Amino acid sequence: MIAVKEMRRHRPRDVVDAVIIGTGAGGAPLLSRLAAAGLSVVALEAGVQWRPDRDFATDEAEQNKLFWMDERLSGGGDPLAFGKNNSGIGVGGSTLHYTAYTPRPQPDDFRIRSEFGVGDDWPIGYDDLAPYFDELEAFLGVSGPRAYPWGPKRPSYPLAPLPLNGPAQLMERACAEAGILTSPAPNAALSGSWYQPGHGWRSACTNRGFCQAGCSTGAKASMDVTFVPLAVAHGAEVRTQCFVTGFVRDPGGRITGVVYTGRDGEDVQLCDHVFLCAGAVESPRLLLIAGFANSSGEVGRNFMAHAGVQVWGSFDQEVRPYKGIPGGLISEDTHRPPDADFAGGYLLQSIGVMPLAYAGEVARGRGLWGEELRRHMRGYNHVAGINILGDCLPAGGNDLTLADELDGRGLPKPLIRFTAGDNEKRMSRHAEKIMRGLWDIAGASDVWSFDRYAHTIGTCRMGDDPDRAVVDADCRAFDVPNLSICDNSVFPSALAANPALTIMALSLRTADRFLQTRGKRE
Amino acid sequence: MNLMPDRAYPVGTVRSLLASDRVTPATADALRRRLLRARAPDGEVFDAEAYRTLEAVCARLIPQPDRDPPIDVAAELHTRLADGIGDGWRYVDLPPDRIAYVRGIVGIDQTSAALFGEPFIALAGANRDTVLRALQAGVADGETWQLMKSDCFFEELLAQVVDIYYAHPLAQEEIGYAGMADARGWQAIGLDARDAHEPAPLGTSR
Numbered sequence: 001m002i003a004v005k006e007m008r009r010h011r012p013r014d015v016v017d018a019v020i021i022g023t024g025a026g027g028a029p030l031l032s033r034l035a036a037a038g039l040s041v042v043a044l045e046a047g048v049q050w051r052p053d054r055d056f057a058t059d060e061a062e063q064n065k066l067f068w069m070d071e072r073l074s075g076g077g078d079p080l081a082f083g084k085n086n087s088g089i090g091v092g093g094s095t096l097h098y099t100a101y102t103p104r105p106q107p108d109d110f111r112i113r114s115e116f117g118v119g120d121d122w123p124i125g126y127d128d129l130a131p132y133f134d135e136l137e138a139f140l141g142v143s144g145p146r147a148y149p150w151g152p153k154r155p156s157y158p159l160a161p162l163p164l165n166g167p168a169q170l171m172e173r174a175c176a177e178a179g180i181l182t183s184p185a186p187n188a189a190l191s192g193s194w195y196q197p198g199h200g201w202r203s204a205c206t207n208r209g210f211c212q213a214g215c216s217t218g219a220k221a222s223m224d225v226t227f228v229p230l231a232v233a234h235g236a237e238v239r240t241q242c243f244v245t246g247f248v249r250d251p252g253g254r255i256t257g258v259v260y261t262g263r264d265g266e267d268v269q270l271c272d273h274v275f276l277c278a279g280a281v282e283s284p285r286l287l288l289i290a291g292f293a294n295s296s297g298e299v300g301r302n303f304m305a306h307a308g309v310q311v312w313g314s315f316d317q318e319v320r321p322y323k324g325i326p327g328g329l330i331s332e333d334t335h336r337p338p339d340a341d342f343a344g345g346y347l348l349q350s351i352g353v354m355p356l357a358y359a360g361e362v363a364r365g366r367g368l369w370g371e372e373l374r375r376h377m378r379g380y381n382h383v384a385g386i387n388i389l390g391d392c393l394p395a396g397g398n399d400l401t402l403a404d405e406l407d408g409r410g411l412p413k414p415l416i417r418f419t420a421g422d423n424e425k426r427m428s429r430h431a432e433k434i435m436r437g438l439w440d441i442a443g444a445s446d447v448w449s450f451d452r453y454a455h456t457i458g459t460c461r462m463g464d465d466p467d468r469a470v471v472d473a474d475c476r477a478f479d480v481p482n483l484s485i486c487d488n489s490v491f492p493s494a495l496a497a498n499p500a501l502t503i504m505a506l507s508l509r510t511a512d513r514f515l516q517t518r519g520k521r522e
Numbered sequence: 523m524n525l526m527p528d529r530a531y532p533v534g535t536v537r538s539l540l541a542s543d544r545v546t547p548a549t550a551d552a553l554r555r556r557l558l559r560a561r562a563p564d565g566e567v568f569d570a571e572a573y574r575t576l577e578a579v580c581a582r583l584i585p586q587p588d589r590d591p592p593i594d595v596a597a598e599l600h601t602r603l604a605d606g607i608g609d610g611w612r613y614v615d616l617p618p619d620r621i622a623y624v625r626g627i628v629g630i631d632q633t634s635a636a637l638f639g640e641p642f643i644a645l646a647g648a649n650r651d652t653v654l655r656a657l658q659a660g661v662a663d664g665e666t667w668q669l670m671k672s673d674c675f676f677e678e679l680l681a682q683v684v685d686i687y688y689a690h691p692l693a694q695e696e697i698g699y700a701g702m703a704d705a706r707g708w709q710a711i712g713l714d715a716r717d718a719h720e721p722a723p724l725g726t727s728r
Contacts, residue, residue: 055548058704061689062552067610075614083610165711206707216546216704315713318529322701323711355699356688363684364677367658369583370651377688380697381529381723403614415614 008235012267016040019258019271021244021286024093025503026487027277028223029136031238032198032231033511042269043231044242044260047090050224056216060356063213066096070413072281073403077419078453080305081364084357086456087281091238092224094279098500099211100188100220101327102142103347104133105495105502106151106335112391112493116343118423119393120302120492123464123473124509126152132505137186140221141194141202144186150332159191162205165324167384170315171350172329174438185330185349188221188501198230207324209352227504239269245411246290247274253292254482261409273482273514277507280456280489284400285414287460287470293477298470300400302461304494305418305453307346307390309428310361311435312383313444319384321352328352334388334434335496342426345496346390348435355380365450376446386438388431392457392494395421400459420453455499460489474513475506486510529698529723536691536702544703544719553691553702560597566604567620572627573600575642579630582650583683593693598686599623609685613674625666626675632664633657633672698723 010016017039020027027043034041050056057063068087074080088094107126112119134155136142144157161184164172168184175182189205196202205219218225228238241263248257248268257268276283284300287293329350336345353361359377362368368376398419402412420428432449439447463469466478471490477483486507488499495502537557540550563573577596586592601607603620616622633653634642642653656662658680660673687693694702700720710717 057549057552058546058701059549059552059689061556061685062548064609069608069610071608072611073614074611079613081611083608087610163711166713166715169713207709207711208704208707209701210704216548217707317713318716319713320700320711320716322699323708354701355694355697356685359684359688360681363680367677367680369654369658369680369684371585373684374584374696377697378530380699405618 007232007237009237010040010042012269014040015270015272016042017271018273018275019044019269020275020277021258022093022277022279022282022487023091023223023228023238024088024277024279024487025095025223025500026279026507027093027275028227028231029504029507030275030277030486030511031236032227032234033508034515035231035234035236037515040235041231042237042239042271044244044258044269045091045238045240046243047240049091049238049240050096052214052216052218056214058208058210058216060213060354063097066090066214070407073405073413073415075415076398076417080416080418080453082281082416086454087279091228091240092222095222095500096214096224097212098222099325099327099498100500101349101498102137102186102188102501103330103332103497104151104154105497108336109391109493109495109497112344118343120461120463122492123462129502129505129509132508133501135508136501136504140188140226141190141196142186142188143191145183148186149181149183150335157186159194162187162189162191162325162328163207164328165207165209165321165352166317166319167321167352167386168324168328168350170319170384170442171386171438174442175331177441178438180331180333182329182331185327187325187327189215189325190219196226196229198233199225205325209322209324209326210354211325212357213354243409244278244286245409249292253480255480273484275510276483276485277487279487280459281400281414281416283485283487283489284459285402288402289411293470293479293483295479296467296470298461298468300459302394302458302492303398303400303416303418304392304394304457304491306392306455306457306494307424307428307431308387308452308454309432310351310385310387310450310452311432311439311447312385312450313439313442313447314379314382315384315442315444316382318381320381321358321383322354324352326352334431337430340430342423342430343393344391344423344427346388346427346431347496348386348388348431351385351387353383353385358383361450366448386435388435389454389496389498390424390427390431391496392453393421393423394458394493395419418453455488457488457491457494457499460485461492462490463492474517475510484510484514531695531698531721532724533695535721536695539703539721544705546705549702549704556689557691560594561601563597563600564604567600568624568627572624575627575630576600578643578650579654579679580683582647582654583680584687593687593690595683595686599682602682613678615671615674616678617670622670622675622678625670626679629662629664629666629670629672629675630657632666633662636663
């Protein structure tokens with residue numbers, strides 16, 4: 001990355017063209033796009049800039065520093081785990097610990113209401129994002145098959161697939177016997193050396209298997225080794241350890257400055273435009289605290305989480321599930337299963353797992369303790385899993401609100417309520433049956449399932465109707481002339497694909513649409 | 523349940539790895555810190571009697587008759603509570619962690635008294651397990667559990683105890699985990715494959 005002393009810096013009293021709040025998959029791509037167009041831009045990041053080769057340990061407990069640890073309150077019928085499950089802090093945001101699993105959503109994912117009469121259509125479609133998927137795969141260095149078997153035609157992935165680990169081999173054999181088509185997964189970790197503009201050479205993945213707790217080698221395309229250094233090379237400033245608490249607005253409702261608590265106390269960065277990219281929890285939380293951009297009443301509503309039921313089994317073979325990228329193999333044969341009793345669909349993926357993560361699931365999901373737990377964990381090296389990534393429908397009551405309880409900064413903690421609906425439950429049962437069948441074929445014993453929901457989606461949805469949505473199809477807030485929101489909060493539906501690639505595509509599109517219309521709409 | 527072959531590493535495997543060039547400095551530092559004995563509790567969260575009960579509970583959740591000294595799970599749990607180190611979320615049905623744990627220990631004694639007429643610490647092992655199973659099933663008697671769901675509290679407590687135990691390098695040695703040998707990464711990642719620089723489990727040869 002470019003030396004910090006060379007980074008262009010602004011004073012808070014300079015009116016910069018744009019402030020970007022957050023440097024994850026939503027903020028970093030547009031930060032680099034705007035900087036490349038010559039705009040003066042400042043990113044405010046709550047966390048620090050890590051030096052992964054020096055700072056990242058291959059140790060799950062030590063790497064808790066990558067997670068957002070300000071407490072979130074979890075309620076509803078199926079309360080979600082936060083922290084390790086789905087939050088991030090530091091330059092790069094949650095891409096520091098994403099699996100870098102980068103399947104594209106399919107065109108029909110964007111039209112779930114048209115197809116099934118439930119959920120919500122997106123105001124944009126696959127074709128609007130396809131050029132950005134092409135660009136991202138070529139820029140990040142995605143490893144994957146030459147010809148991907150599902151979805152529309154697309155360019156070959158630029159790098160060969162990563163090798164299959166034990167769980168992927170087991171799933172591949174079982175699926176072949178069951179007549180389910182599989183493919184090595186598209187993954188934004190490198191199978192070969194890769195030159196990253198603005199950053200330098202990134203070396204190939206060493207199969208350390210620690211994607212979900214931080215990549216120490218730079219093989220994984222997190223934002224801190226891709227878009228952020230490119231942005232800085234183009235003149236962007238990344239200001240770390242700056243937690244945004246509010247906004248200054250003029251009588252007309254325009255934002256004139258962003259209020260944040262930095263290393264030297266509270267300050268205000270003056271700006272012409274704000275891009276709020278803090279994720280589906282912190283973005284709506286900040287808007288609810290600030291008390292604007294919500295004439296629709298939709299801020300905080302339509303919270304969704306992907307169906308993610310896992311099936312684990314124990315095998316005679318030694319699996320050593322900590323090696324290799326966790327999700328080596330994919331199938332999208334279940335995208336629209338013919339015997340489905342639910343709307344939407346899901347993808348299947350093999351899963352390896354780190355020991356603490358697995359022990360935690362055994363404790364919470366299976367309730368094992370005492371000698372029984374220790375005995376089960378002594379078989380850790382023989383464990384392999386499959387899970388799904390399934391669509392989720394928005395539902396009344398699944399939402400984010402402000403709790404009465406305050407955090408250490410004196411701000412209300414977020415309360416997220418989530419209850420899986422009938423659709424999610426039927427999808428999970430359908431998937432569990434298939435996965436248990438596969439593990440039976442593969443020769444597993446002691447098979448068990450862990451019902452879980454992953455990712456935070458919705459809460460500031462996009463749409464064409466200002467009464468039903470917070471932002472328009474260009475991710476611009478209906479109520480505030482110079483505010484855009486770009487992260488997983490704007491998703492009107494969850495999509496049956498891991499969200500990071502789509503968030504990045506939206507981020508680039510948001511920047512391009514902003515640049516195309518700049519000076520014309522305000 | 524199916525008993526898998528034990529893949530434990532011989533005693534001393536992790537310590538010898540840490541002394542080698544097979545572990546990166548960042549990883550070795552983290553593991554060495556955890557090999558040191560946990561900070562002794564200072565009475566900040568629990569009084570002495572409540573702390574003894576917590577220790578007894580931890581010893582049922584993760585029994586360590588084979589270890590001398592055992593991994594001090596209760597002391598580390600106390601440190602996390604005293605320092606306010608959470609995991610980024612909690613069930614809205616539970617109060618903040620410190621309050622939940624202090625109340626939870628009181629509640630465990632209430633359940634013990636209701637079932638056996640004695641505090642938890644006075645019970646034999648099997649009866650201690652009966653108390654903990656009642657908590658886990660959400661059917662524990664006791665005034666505390668009218669205000670705080672015992673199954674929620676039990677899940678939280680168990681998750682913390684398990685997280686602390688398996689974060690310890692010696693517990694990772696017990697399950698044959700070699701991920702800390704991270705300096706070179708892995709080439710042999712498929713089924714029944716082992717890299718040349720990977721330790722050999724007990725009862726196997728190179």
